[in-house]
Amino acid sequence: MAVTKLEINSRSPFAQGQPFGDTGGYEQIDGTVYFAVDPGHPANEPIADLKLATRDASGMVTFSSDFRILQPTDPSKGNRSVFFDILNRGKAPALRNFNNAPEVAPDAPMDPGNGFLMRYGYTVVWCGWQCDVPDLPGVMRINVPDAVTAEGPISGEVVVTFHPNTPTQVQYLSDRSHRPYPANKLEDWDSVLTVQEHEDAPEEIIPREQWAFARIEGDRVAPDARHIYMAAGFVPGKVYQVNYTTTGAPIVGLGMLATRDMMSFLRHGSTEQDNPCAGYVDRAHSFGVSQSGRFLRHFLYLGMNEDESGRTVFDGLIPHVGGGKRGEFNHRFAQPSSQASRSPNSLFPFSDTDQTDPETGRTDGLMRRLAAKGKVPKVMYINTPSEYWGGHGSLLHTDLTAARDLDLLDSVRIYMVGGAQHANGSLPLTDFDPGDDIRTQQLFNCLDYRAVLRAALVNLDRWAKTGQEAPPSRYPRLSDGTAVTPGDASASFRAIPGVNPPVPLRRFTRLDFGPDPGVPTNVPPVVGNPYPSLVSAVDSDG
Secondary structure, three states: OOEEEEEEEEEEEHHHHOOOHHHOOEEEEEEEEEEEEOOOOHHHOOOOOHHHEOOOOOOOEEEEEEEEEEEEOOHHHOOOEEEEEOOEOOEOOHHHHHOOOOOOOOOOOOOOOOOHHHHOOOEEEEEOOOOOOOOOOOOOOEEOOEEEEOOEEOEEEEEEEEOOOOOEEEEEOOOOOOOOOOOOOOOOOOOEEEEEOOOOOOOEEEOHHHEEOEEEEOOEEEEOOOEEEEEEEEOOOOEEEEEEEEEOEEOOOHHHHHHHHHHHHHHHOOHHHOOOOOOOOOEEEEEEEOHHHHHHHHHHHOOOOEOOOOOEOOOEEEEEOOOOOOOOOOOOOOOOOOOOOOOHHHOOOOOOOOEEOOOOOOEEOOOHHHHHHOOOOEEEEEEOHHHHHHOOHHHHOEOOOOOOEOOOOOOEEEEEOOOOOOOOOOOOOOOEEOOOOEEOOOOOOOOOOHHHHHHHHHHHHHHHHHOOOOOOOEOOOOOOOOEEOHHHHHHHHHOOOOOOOOOOOOOOEEEEOOOOOOOOOOOOOEEEEEOOOOEEOOOOOO
8 A cells, every 4th residue: 555654743623523413523633644656556657757756765656745634523423435625726625615614724724614514424635736836834735756867856848827917027937826947047048938919829939138037126136046027027918938947857746646545545544554534434536626626637537546456546526617628737847736728738638538639640538547447437527618618628528520429428427507607606796806816807707506516426425325326417519509619609798788708719729748748848839720619509698
């Protein structure tokens, strides 16, 4: 078993000992979990650069993660199901999405909200999987080794994409204040900065003498390998990419193994191994939202639902608002927080079943590895129209020419929450997002779709426990005319006074990073032809 030690740092009553119906009170367990994996084991083969990690005396690659468990104080009163919540940028989204809990600071006591997960008896688990999260109190992370060669640390090219929402002269070289890859040479004249009017527009190179690796410190410009500075300023709404050389390649894909092996340990580890869940787990499900929903899609693609002993890890998954994308979760110099379109976020395949790309001739499917092993879990993909307009959503269930609907696997459901936005809606109505400091053309959507998530989990657990099938899929289809092109849907929106859809419409293109996407050699990638995109049809009211 890949978990070598579960170190418990604290145990305390959750929510000050508040009882949750028949389940009673809950206990919060915090600590560090230590792993050792065999870089030569076939189950670990998909992890990029794993064989370049430093090994211990036994030939294993070691790493560690923060973890948290919420478990019934009397485990016998639980429902024998683990709800494994995939952290989103080091933060725990489950209580907000299932318990209607308010958002709190990562280091503040967790708010139980309406207690849904506890009243149903779930053991809730979090485990750090992202190595570059900001160094903030309460944010959970994984600590991983770097890939190295006989010559030492690895150097290579990295591309950082940013879209400023307000005028600024300085940009941190990461997404959302995550740990950046520092530039090797501040005066590297081979580094390139480009600007685009939008993500699909031609790239214009900004002359090297107009920008620098630097930040503003008081009244002076100070050289800094983790910032980029341009005296003329970065313009809101435009897309910038800086391509430069860095050194130090953390093995980002170990986050996949941490997720797999932590869950496997909780299912199969013994009390003698300090497993607090020993003897109380029959089923395990995982949930991810947005970034972490894409993480689960990548988890499936890499075949991670089988541990080193050949055992099933998760019975069911709910990748929520992940669209058809994956992420920067398993390649050299990956940036897991990045949402850039021209990145490994947007690589083929998109559907569970095998398809052949008519442009490249490549055949693949998201579930190919797991189907070959007989380890395909039950999956509920839940999306909103946002993931269809901006996240490859239709490619989950249509072919690569947008000519026909695909048949889904028997163990898969796809649900689209009509009329919803990417993030859960709320009141009062507003057109301002303080998180991104932007004002929108229309008011933000107020639809609260969390009841859908609760129903999905209840149906998923019942499906896994009793075999009672989940409700049939509901999503836009070509066969009944509910899936249309973005251009057709935009025409309907333009007929509504005061509504002006963006121009041009977003596209996602084929990207060539080289023969091994885990170790990209085309940086930035070679851009090919776009994939087709479909969205839901709308009526005269939009």
